[in-house]
Amino acid sequence: MVKKKILWAIGHGEIVFLFLFLLFYVIFSNIATGFSSSGILHLILLVGAELGIITIGMSLLIISGEIDLSVASVFVFSTFITLTATNRGVPFALAALIALSCGCLIGLLNGCLTVKLRIPSFIVTLGGLLLWRAIVAGITSGEPTFYEREPSLFLSSLSGQVGLVPKLFFWFVGLAVIFSIVLTRTKFGNWVFAVGGDKETARALGVRADRVKIACFMITSTLAAFAGVAYLGHSSYLDPVVATGIELEVIASVVMGGILLSGGTGNLINAIVCAFVLKEIQIGMGVYGIPVVYYKVVIGALLVISVIGNRQIIQRMTKAMAGIRNSGKTTEVVSSFDED
Amino acid sequence: MLAQEKMSLLKIRGLTKTFGEVIALKDIDLDVDYNEVVGLLGDNGAGKSTLVRILMGVYAPDKGEISFLGRKTRFRSPDEARAAGIEIVYQGSNLIGTMSIWRNFFIGKEETKRYGFFSLLDVPSMKKKALASLEEIGIEMRSADEGVSILSGGQQQSVAITRALYFDAKLLILDEPTTALSVRETAKVLDFVKGLKGRGISVIFITHNIYHVFDVADRFEILDHGIKICSLNKKDSSAEEITNIIRVGYNKKR
Numbered sequence: 001m002v003k004k005k006i007l008w009a010i011g012h013g014e015i016v017f018l019f020l021f022l023l024f025y026v027i028f029s030n031i032a033t034g035f036s037s038s039g040i041l042h043l044i045l046l047v048g049a050e051l052g053i054i055t056i057g058m059s060l061l062i063i064s065g066e067i068d069l070s071v072a073s074v075f076v077f078s079t080f081i082t083l084t085a086t087n088r089g090v091p092f093a094l095a096a097l098i099a100l101s102c103g104c105l106i107g108l109l110n111g112c113l114t115v116k117l118r119i120p121s122f123i124v125t126l127g128g129l130l131l132w133r134a135i136v137a138g139i140t141s142g143e144p145t146f147y148e149r150e151p152s153l154f155l156s157s158l159s160g161q162v163g164l165v166p167k168l169f170f171w172f173v174g175l176a177v178i179f180s181i182v183l184t185r186t187k188f189g190n191w192v193f194a195v196g197g198d199k200e201t202a203r204a205l206g207v208r209a210d211r212v213k214i215a216c217f218m219i220t221s222t223l224a225a226f227a228g229v230a231y232l233g234h235s236s237y238l239d240p241v242v243a244t245g246i247e248l249e250v251i252a253s254v255v256m257g258g259i260l261l262s263g264g265t266g267n268l269i270n271a272i273v274c275a276f277v278l279k280e281i282q283i284g285m286g287v288y289g290i291p292v293v294y295y296k297v298v299i300g301a302l303l304v305i306s307v308i309g310n311r312q313i314i315q316r317m318t319k320a321m322a323g324i325r326n327s328g329k330t331t332e333v334v335s336s337f338d339e340d
Numbered sequence: 341m342l343a344q345e346k347m348s349l350l351k352i353r354g355l356t357k358t359f360g361e362v363i364a365l366k367d368i369d370l371d372v373d374y375n376e377v378v379g380l381l382g383d384n385g386a387g388k389s390t391l392v393r394i395l396m397g398v399y400a401p402d403k404g405e406i407s408f409l410g411r412k413t414r415f416r417s418p419d420e421a422r423a424a425g426i427e428i429v430y431q432g433s434n435l436i437g438t439m440s441i442w443r444n445f446f447i448g449k450e451e452t453k454r455y456g457f458f459s460l461l462d463v464p465s466m467k468k469k470a471l472a473s474l475e476e477i478g479i480e481m482r483s484a485d486e487g488v489s490i491l492s493g494g495q496q497q498s499v500a501i502t503r504a505l506y507f508d509a510k511l512l513i514l515d516e517p518t519t520a521l522s523v524r525e526t527a528k529v530l531d532f533v534k535g536l537k538g539r540g541i542s543v544i545f546i547t548h549n550i551y552h553v554f555d556v557a558d559r560f561e562i563l564d565h566g567i568k569i570c571s572l573n574k575k576d577s578s579a580e581e582i583t584n585i586i587r588v589g590y591n592k593k594r
């Protein structure tokens with residue numbers, strides 16, 4: 001009975017995490033005054049979308065067997081590029097395009113250093129984490145940069161809301177749908193799973209492992225850059241320390257969503273729903289009056305619990321499958337090898 | 341008859357490969373005919389795996405010519421070799437443990453359906469075909485979504501071989517396919533290989549254990565330290581003689 005329930009939960013993670021989201025909503029509504037207001041819900045959807053967009057890329061990358069610690073710094077770098085360009089007269093849409101291209105190139109750099117020079121992605125992107133933000137901090141001397149130009153059509157598609165729902169949320173849903181389909185229903189997606197599961201076997205079967213990984217790096221950085229551009233939709237200035245530590249939340253979302261850090265398996269939707277759960281917890285804690293610092297404690301604890309939980313689930317899953325095989329009336333996995 | 345004699349399925353001439361100081365292969369000539377099972381033998385380090393990896397496009401040879409299906413070719417990646425009709429089943433992992441059966445079956449050769457601009461995977465079709473192919477070799481699965489990790493070593497090996505055949509391999513390379521298997525599983529795999537000849541598929545069977553391959557092969561090519569030391573027809577030889585040749589090696593033979 002328990003095995004069956006666990007198997008169902010694994011196969012339907014989205015429902016489990018959605019349930020968690022609703023559960024926490026109810027809890028916080030009751031203990032924290034003001035939590036159930038529309039303004040709070042709007043905020044959760046907004047920052048959740050922002051985190052979720054970055055989580056999409058990171059999920060793909062981790063499934064492919066790599067990791068990117070520099071997403072927060074790329075985020076800030078992208079916001080900075082956009083601001084600098086627009087403040088010099090470049091139309092916002094074009095400035096955004098430039099920022100996205102920078103993100104893409106950074107991803108290409110990460111990918112090439114990792115696969116061609118065989119430097120672990122952890123190290124490469126750790127360098128990125130330090131570098132890109134440092135460039136911004138250096139140029140601005142730590143001072144905030146303000147958005148000085150006229151509003152633009154593209155910018156208005158990123159800012160504001162439709163009813164209760166921030167416009168960024170729609171962008172997020174669109175990207176989530178696209179990349180979910182890419183991961184689960186395209187050749188490329190199959191290669192991502194293959195390369196993360198066993199790179200050498202995938203290669204032997206004709207998959208261009210290097211190209212797949214580089215593509216995943218580029219997707220991750222570009223989406224981080226997009227989040228950086230979209231940041232200007234709800235903030236008119238950039239403080240170089242903004243979004244510090246967001247990579248921790250992204251990775252926590254990915255791991256909580258059941259994606260193994262070892263790669264090769266996972267579900268994108270689970271991870272992004274987890275991103276919303278995390279943001280809900282953060283805001284709930286804030287409204288309740290718990291100091292901001294403790295959110296990081298919660299994330300850290302959830303991260304560790306999730307990693308342990310993922311291991312247990314994998315073990316139970318393989319045992320459960322074997323159990324189904326050996327018991328029951330129908331003969332599953334019967335072969336001429338077993339009978340004789 | 342004459343046409344077939346002139347055009348072997350596979351012709352290798354003067355193949356040479358070095359890795360730094362080590363001469364892995366030196367001046368190898370080797371033919372594989374249509375509908376033939378060739379046992380490629382030699383002790384560990386003889387160069388057998390290097391030879392087939394060159395065939396599969398994993399390594400580029402330093403010197404030499406390869407002709408496949410009558411055309412001179414150079415495969416620059418496993419992709420190209422598979423596209424030409426050469427498939428390989430390794431001793432170790434041929435399947436990716438974290439993925440399901442249908443995904444494993446179609447890696448690198450995924451089937452797609454067009455939806456306007458996009459091509460998406462034709463999942464129902466792939467699942468059906470994977471299940472059907474497995475049934476043919478006697479493995480019944482409830483669903484192609486099951487992970488391959490629930491199959492035994494012998495079953496996984498069979499899935500890998502079936503996969504190679506599904507994609508119309510004309511030449512199937514088996515690199516020590518039975519070395520890690522139990523006695524029973526080995527017997528099944530060998531039976532399976534015997535049945536392949538009738539289907540117009542040639543096989544290069546690599547092993548360092550002559551007793552596994554003696555029954556199924558038509559010819560034997562023996563390597564030692566990168567050099568081909570011997571080429572024998574089954575009817576001219578015996579398992580004991582071949583074992584002796586392998587053991588004694590190049591210095592004594594010739």
